[in-house]
Amino acid sequence: MKRFRRHGQESHRDRIKQELYGFNKTVEHGFPHQPSALVFSPSLQLLAIGTRSGAIKLYGAPGVEFMGLHDENAAVTQVHFLPQQVDLVTLLDDNSLHMWTLRAHQGVSELLEIGRFTLTGPPGAPPSVTRVTAVLTHSSGDLLFLGTEGGHVFVVEVPGFRELEERNISLENVTNSLPEDYGGRRSLEHVESLQENPVNPRQVLIGYGRGMMVIWDLERQSAVKHIPATQQLESVWWTEDGGHVLSSHSDGSYCRWMVAGEGTQSEQEKSEVPYGHFPCKAISKIIQLPTEQGPPFLFLSGGMPRASYGDRHCISVIHSKTHVALDFTSRIIDFFVIRDGPDHTGDPSALVVLVEEELVVIDLQTEGWPVIQTPYLVPLHCSAITCSHHVSAIPLKLWERVLSAGALQNTHYSKKPWPITGGQNLSPDAPQRDLLLTGHEDGTVRFWDASGVCLYPMYKLSTAGVFLTDAEPNDNMNQGTEGEWPPFRKVGCFDPYSDDPRLGVQKIHLCKYSGYLTVAGTAGQILVLELNDEAAEQTVEATVADLLQGQEGFRWKGHTRLEVKEEPVMFPPGFQPFALVQCQPPAVVTALTLHSEWKLVTFGTSHGFGLYDYQQKNTVLVRCTLNPSDQLAMEGPLSRVKSIKKSLRQSFRRIRRSRVSLRKHHVNSAAKVQEANARLEAELAEMELAPVQRKIEARSSDDSFTGLVRTLYFADTFLSDSSHHTPSLWAGTNGGSVLAYQLRLPPVERRAEDPVSAHPAKEIQLMHRAPVVGIVVLDGHGSPLPEPLEVAHDLARSADMQGCHQLLVISEEQFKVFTLPKVSAKMKLKLTAIDGSRVRRVGVAWFGSSRSEDYGESGLTVLTNQGDLHVVSLPGVKLQVQYPCIRREDVSGIASCVFTKHGQGFYLISPSEFERFSLSARCVVEPRSLVEVPSQTPSTTLPRAQPDGPSVAHRNSTRATDDVAVLQEIQKSLEGYQPTFLENNVKSALAGGKVLTNGD
């Protein structure tokens, strides 16, 4: 297959390829899946989140993002910043501790793991002795106190992780110091909490699980005071003045203890069960912060009455007479409070809460404590994502109109700027405005600003308003009844329930020049929308397109059509529907394209496709593609033959959802979980019983769903003769056939009156019968035809109508170029026959050279079912590059992939996160940010993370030299220390794979 080529040519082409293509996974958008730990560094103004999969993510000002991944596939249970430093310590599920640092390199900070440590107990001791349960990073910046399950507190010097055995606080020492009446009774249990005295760094409070708290003097190595709480301890807070300690307990109570006095036993000043009388759940965390004038703020997480509200996820904020129980959408992971002032010791300004599915920030200084919209960590999955669509290079005018429509939706958010401001965002401004549109299960389409590192929500469109649904959304949300106790207030937007699954958005197409948008859904509904800056009340007329065309023997077993509201509906400013087509049978829409210049929309389902004229609001063409022998398609909805993988995934999702819904709808949910579990088990059993074998059989015309329309395409090309180009419509089916129609459009001045007509022109049946997933017409220069209106807006070179046009048909197995108007095969590239992979996603992209500004090539970006990305050249259909990208088992990730027109792409790495990647060497969007060491660095801190000056600028790229440099630096700065430290670090620093930075 390899043709002999001159060596020079080959290397020249290789160089061009290097200048055009380069693969990078650049940034993760959205909310981390299964977060498990949260911490905030006031001095760095950085927020860190650890996840169950071992990832650690740091966020500062918008655009400042860092990401690291532990080698161990273990959950991050705790994260702690070293005070006043750029280092942080993570504790994993496997009891290992890891030291990370932000190291500046070429003016950009990178997050690197620089050491790891596991506590070793005395020989023969049970593992619980060294199982870390509490971590305190001492304000001196070089001591780590590790409380363990065995009740001991180990002291470790950082950053080298050197155990200071002589300073350990053993359980025996503590027990001996206790008064007889307490110590004699029972064990103190594990160390639940470690707190440093805010005014006296010599004192550390050790809170034990049984409730006993001990204030320990580090210098005298002895107990100073005991706090004899009797309830199981949940958390401890030492007030800022050092005079009081607050403890929260598992029975829903909290206590205030006076610790300033001289006596060895502290007085209980107050004990309260805030939601008392009936048994309450534990208060898992308590924080009290003073204000300059007036009473302090008190924050309590949990503590709800067990029977009636035990399933709520609440944080209570109590300030003076105001008492609000913030009711979150999912389990609370952790929270912290940001404070004003240069040293971050002033009034509380914002409460930051990490719950399982979103990050919520509450403005504590504005009346009513509104929510501040987050610029990152947005919950993409507030309703499950069902499809996505990317539009590059949005004209400024449309951009501004969408933004202003969105601004009207966000009036309930706080006006305050984002309170987390750490680091400097050094990324250059985005070269263009890009929109990512996500369709959701609840019938909404969300518009995201995808130009830069932050995926910022711009506007949300709901299509549900057009239809009559069982429940009106949000009618009982956000409305706490007067005088209710506890005083609940719902916060957050995560809402995984769909009132009607038929509303789910399946396909989106936006014309960026005209502002026309078409959205198609699960029940065969196709809405055409127009951007309107004013609110308008209108009735949406529905047209039914009968795709069966009298085909007999059909029984639709699926859902019914959505009912359309007959009375006029008030639509807010933004995209407003003005036309609706409903397919009959109401199967899920599988292909959708809009041509704004011709004012036509074409749509396809598993039964056929149609062409709709949205100016005259009539159906121009309906074509049934159903194969009469295709029983499955004949009988009903697609879901009947979904793959086992898919149904498994859905079962999991259902279970997860129903688990969440447990908290919302008490009724029936337990039964639902059971049902879902049973179904899952049945499916698993089925999978295990069937031997894994695959049938080898040629595809035949009788296969199922050969009629499913996979792709639709409009082109102005030479369809019937080589002298006249005409508008045409192309459709590709699952059975490997391509159908072409010639369109006759009336002249512009008669467009509103004269009918549009479509005439069948060609049908191509591919011999290999693989599903056709893409159709592109290439002009005389071999470039893909421009988008509609693109030329009119002077944004693209007009297509070459002189030379011969070519038709590129992309099937799951092959790329095949045909001549036009007479269709004859010209060339092809086989994929499946050669390496067994199949095309899953394909896009047309333009790749600019990274070397010269004016050179670029068109190409196809392809994602295969093996998770590999390919670039295929146009018009020559030659494979250019290939990169592994997604695990092939990650079916939903592969299915979610969407390409941009400039060689980037997005895919879901979890239900809530998009990974952004780039195939282009020129067009790369990645975070570049710098975090500097806080100004008041304690003298003891090592000069590790200062930005590298010119002296180190020559260490440009190779990872190995960096590692050596890190090593040398550490070694130099720690000369004289014990070798254990070095061993720890040699290991970690040499393991190159651990070095994780953003954008690399």
Place this chain on the structure above:
Amino acid sequence: MNKNHRVPSNRTLGAVEVKSKFGAEFRRFSLDRSKPGRFDEFYRLLQHMHRIPNVDLLVGYADVHGDLLPINNDDNYRKAISVADPVLRLFLQRKEEADYSAFGLDSLTRPKKTVLAAMLLRPDANRKKPLVIISLPRDFRPVSSIIDVDILPETHRRVRLYKHGQEKPLGFYIRDGSSVRVTPQGLEKVPGIFISRMVPGGLAESTGLLAVNDEVLEVNGIEVQGKSLDQVTDMMIANSHNLIVTVKPANQRNNIVRSGGGGGAASGSSGHSSDSGTSFYGYSSPGTAVATTPAHIIQNFHPEELESDEDDEDLVIEVDGEAMPIPRTSSASCTIPFIPRYVPHLDLRTTNGALASHNRSGSLGTLSTADRGLEGRSLEEEGTVITL
């Protein structure tokens, strides 16, 4: 009137009772078994008896096994007379209208006869129609072959399955498994792909060249090592029109011995084992086998050959509803005659494949001899092309 001629059948009389049929007419007469005379005399007698002196005839007779065999020279005339027992049934046809394919139609079980028939028919080769219907290789449809015997290790077998236009399914399943390889580190277990099941009556089973538990090493020249079961499945399906599988047979006793010529020939013929009941099967006699199937015994495929078969039978229907196979631009000069597309699948189970194609080409009218092979091939391949 024939009754008058009727002589009681008696072998001892030495007379042969003849019943001759031309069109709807019968003539009965008898001949002396001991003195049958020459063929040309007999021929004139037939013309006379039927009163068709100027009509060119094709003479056939039914032998004891019910086969229709030709009489066109002295030898087979004498043979026909000698085997007539007691009645010699003759079938006369006009030569212009002759249905050559009728000969040997029932000879399913008796390949040797057809060889004979083919040889005997050959002298008449001055006709417009190609005379030898049954003996030309192009009338065979290969269903499988062993290829690359000379370059593969003896333990491996490369099998080519010709799917063509048959309805017969490829008919096998593959599974994951593990095989033992010899590596520098010793024996090592490596994952492999194996044939797990054969569909009874499928193409794979009928060839006898693939068996359950054979390890699949390559698909159309591409190694499957490191590929997942699904990938290999997709590769095989993508190549299903011309599938070349290299296997390591589970049963290593039937391997081709490359040095021994006789063994090779035997394998060649077994590699040629045909699908259901072609009567033109009988080339097991060594001489003809060499002449007709030289390429199959040591047949090597080249990468470009992988492309050759499947290519460009994509079908285009233009506005007026005409269907055209898409010609390859490079070979545009080679025009394939227009073939009506709206034809149901050839039912190759009940009738003979070669016959069917022959009949169809006949119905298409006059075709040059040179075109026929090509035409036949394309027909076979397009059997699967359905009809939109």
